[in-house]
Amino acid sequence: MNIIKEFKMYQASIGDRTNLYKNVVDAFQIKSALYPGSHIDIMPSFVISDVTYIDSFKGTIAFFKEMNSIYGFIEKNKVFDGDFKLNFIGGDYRERFEIEKVDLLISQFAGFIGQETKRYLKKGGILLCNDSHGDATLAYCDEDYEFVGVVNPSNEIETQNLNSYFQFARKRPIDIQKVKETMKGPKYKESAENYLFKKMC
Known part of the structure; x- marks a missing residue:
């Protein structure tokens, strides 16, 4: 199959994430990104030059x-002017690679990206993740990260009133071990499609 046709079919199945990535790039002045477990989602390269x-x-x-x-x-x-750089590593993201630290770490339905690859994220860099496998929950409970925003269904970034997220209807602590074992995000009182965390160290 023609790979462009393959990508377009894939994009049609998962939705166009270009605006999601662009809004994060614009909000946090992103210049470089790492996308472990990317499959063939090359949409970050539409808005990020490296x-x-x-x-x-x-x-x-x-x-x-x-x-x-x-x-x-x-x-x-x-959507940007100038040259761009695209690198691909065919391997398990849990291995160690020689990668320069980046401004943005992308985690979409691929496991504990925020934990396994945070060594490649700069201090002050952003983790964009969902909670399908509990990656956002682990980041929320990780002192290395600060919860700084959510992305709503319109791909708009919201940074206010974040205290309502990662809370259960009946107040109880988050069972981190269960999240790691099941690789599934808990059902919270309020949730978002994507979450944003800043790396603090």
Whole structure:
């Protein structure tokens, strides 16, 4: 299959995340990003000039072998001026790689990205994650991160009234061990599609 057609089918199935990434980039002056467990979601490269993708899935590795086609497609769809850099690492993100620290760490449905790869995130950098596998919950309970915002269904960033998130209807502590074992985010009284955390150290 043509990889551009493959990407467009994938984009149609997951939704267009371009505005999600763009709004985060604009809000936090993002220049570089790391996307572990990316599959073939190359939408960050439409809005960020320096992105590294990591994935061990054979289909993803095959996709990124067509780098000339990917570069040409991004060149046509990027919303910024100037050159861009795209790197792909075909491996398990839990391994250690030689990666320069980045401004943004992206976690979308791929496990505990915020924990396993936070060494690559700069101090003051941003973790963008959902809680499908509990990644946002682990970041919320991690002293290395500060909870700074949510992204609403319109992809708008909200930074006020965050105290209502990560709270149960009946007040009780978060069971971190259970989250790690089940790889599933708890059901909270209020939730968001994506969460934003700042790395504090």
